[in-house]
Amino acid sequence: xxxxxxxxxxxxxxxxxxxxxxxxxxxxxxxxxxxxxxxxxxxxxxxxxxxxxxxxxxxxxxxxxxxxxxxxxxxxxxxxxxxxxxxxxxxxxxxxxxxxxxxxxxxxxxxxxxxxxxxxxxxxxxxxxxxxxxxxxxxxxxxxxxxxxxxxxxxxxxxxxxxxxxxxxxxxxxxxxxxxxxxxxxxxxxxxxxxxxxxxxxxxxxxxxxxxxxxx
Numbered sequence: 403x404x405x406x407x408x409x410x411x412x413x414x415x416x417x418x419x420x421x422x423x424x425x426x427x428x429x430x431x432x433x434x435x436x437x438x439x440x441x442x443x444x445x446x447x448x449x450x451x452x453x454x455x456x457x458x459x460x461x462x463x464x465x466x467x468x469x470x471x472x473x474x475x476x477x478x479x480x481x482x483x484x485x486x487x488x489x490x491x492x493x494x495x496x497x498x499x500x501x502x503x504x505x506x507x508x509x510x511x512x513x514x515x516x517x518x519x520x521x522x523x524x525x526x527x528x529x530x531x532x533x534x535x536x537x538x539x540x541x542x543x544x545x546x547x548x549x550x551x552x553x554x555x556x557x558x559x560x561x562x563x564x565x566x567x568x569x570x571x572x573x574x575x576x577x578x579x580x581x582x583x584x585x586x587x588x589x590x591x592x593x594x595x596x597x598x599x600x601x602x603x604x605x606x607x608x609x610x611x612x613x614x615x616x617x618x
Contacts, residue, residue, distance in 0.1 A: 403427050403428055403429060404429070404467040404468060404604060405428075405429045405431075405465060405466050405467045406412075406423055406428050406429065406430050406431070406454045406466060406467065406468050406469070406604065407430075407431045407433060407462065407466045407468075407469045407470070407500075407502070408420055408423065408430050408431070408432050408433065408469075408470050408472065409433045409453060409462045409471040409472060409493065409616070410433075410434070410438065410467055410469070410471065410472035410473040410474060410508075411430075411432035411448075411472070411508075412429070412432075412434045412439040412440060412570035413437075413474055413476075413591055414500050414593060415472045415474075415508050415564070415596065415597070416432075416508075416547040417429050417593075418594055418596065419470060419472055419508075419597045419601070420432060420446075420594035421442075421597065422594075422597040422598055422600070422601045423470075423601055423604075424443055424444075424445050424446060426565045426605070427445065427600060428445065428604075429445050429447075429603075430445060430446050430447070430613065431447045431448075431449055431462065431466070432446060432447070432448045432449065432451070432463060433449050433451050433459065433461075434448060434450065434451075434453065435450065435451075436450065437450045443504065447591070449458075452553075453473055453489050453492060453493055453496075453583070454488065454489055454492060454586045456492040456495055456496050456499075456513070457496075457555070459492070459493070460496040460497075460499040460500045461500075462500075462501035464494060464500050464501065464607070465501075465585060466500065466502045466503075467502065467503050467504070468502055468503055468504040468505070468506060468604055469493075469500070469504070469506070470500045470506045470507075470508075470604070471490075471493050471497075471505065471506070471507045471508060472508040473486075473489065473490070473493060473508075473573060474479055474486075474508075474535070476527070477532055477535055479555075482535040482538075483534035483535065483537070483538050484532050484594050485520070486535065486538040486539050486542070487538045487542070490538075490539065490542045490546075491542070491546060492585070494550065494553075494555075497553055498553045498592050501511070502511045503544070503554065504553070504555070504556070504604075504607070505553050505554070505555040505556075506555070506556050506558060506600060506604060507547070507555065507556065507557045507558065507566050507605060508558060508560075509537035509539065509543060509557040509558050509559040509560070509613060510535075510536055510539045510540055510543075510559060510560075511559050511560055511561060511564075511589070511615070512528060512537065512540040512580075513535040513540040513544060513559070513579065513613075514559055514578060514579060514580040514615055515542055515578055515579050515580065516579075516580045518618050519560050520542075522562065522580060523536055523537060523540055527562070529613050530603035536549045536613055538549050540613075542594065543613065550611070551611070554607075554611060555607045555608070555609075555611055556603060556612065556613070556614065557612075557613040557614075558599070558600055558614060558615070558616070559594075559613055559614070559616075560591050560596050560614040560615070560616060560617075561581055561587060561589040561615070561616060561617035561618070562580060562588070562589035562590065562594065562617075563588060563590035563591070564590075564591060564596070565590060565591075565592060565593070566592065566593060567591075567593070567594065567595070567599060568590025568592060568594060568595075569592065569594035569597075569598055570592070570595055570610050571595065571616060572595075572618070573591060573595050573599065573616055573618055574616070574617055574618070575599065575614055575615065575616055575617075576614065576615045576616070576617070577612075577613070577614055577615065578613060579615075580615070580617070581615060581616065581617025581618075582605060582617065583617065584585075589617050590617065590618060591616050591617050592617060595616070596616055
């Protein structure tokens with residue numbers, strides 16, 4: 403059993419990860435803005451905290467084996483770009499200051515390569531309406547996280563389409579290239595299968611200071 407701090411546990415992806423963690427018997431401290439959005443559950447402690455408060459976040463993470471961040475200000479939030487740019491470095495620094503062993507980040511697909519030398523974010527495939535949330539997270543990975551040497555981190559990029567669906571366990575993992583389903587020609591993964599793979603990585607670390615990805 404691991405002691406895990408989960409940031410963003412009330413979001414779509416965060417909820418799937420929380421369910422997977424609790425289902426495997428891990429002890430979870432969920433850092434959220436509104437604790438009323440979480441149902442009480444054995445093994446779960448909910449903490450109301452703004453991730454912008456770096457020192458308070460580090461204090462909340464003391465004693466954790468790992469921090470999992472599913473932080474997303476919300477795709478409809480007009481300030482999403484600014485908030486990601488400002489808060490993800492704080493999430494990183496708080497995890498380092500806390501002494502947590504690992505930082506696992508729910509990444510984006512934007513920086514994956516969809517062709518030699520071409521990242522998804524530059525391919526024209528991403529709707530402009532969500533670009534404010536895609537590019538800053540990608541920039542954080544490319545310009546900050548890849549240079550980080552003081553904590554064991556992973557940036558786990560989902561497939562191009564991240565959606566509701568079954569927990570099948572029948573998926574593929576990869577590195578920097580977008581995984582495309584050979585049957586459909588699309589790149590997709592369910593929240594449930596992504597969460598399974600994330601907790602598998604927590605329990606049996608296979609990636610260290612690197613990005614990996616998932617898809618059918």
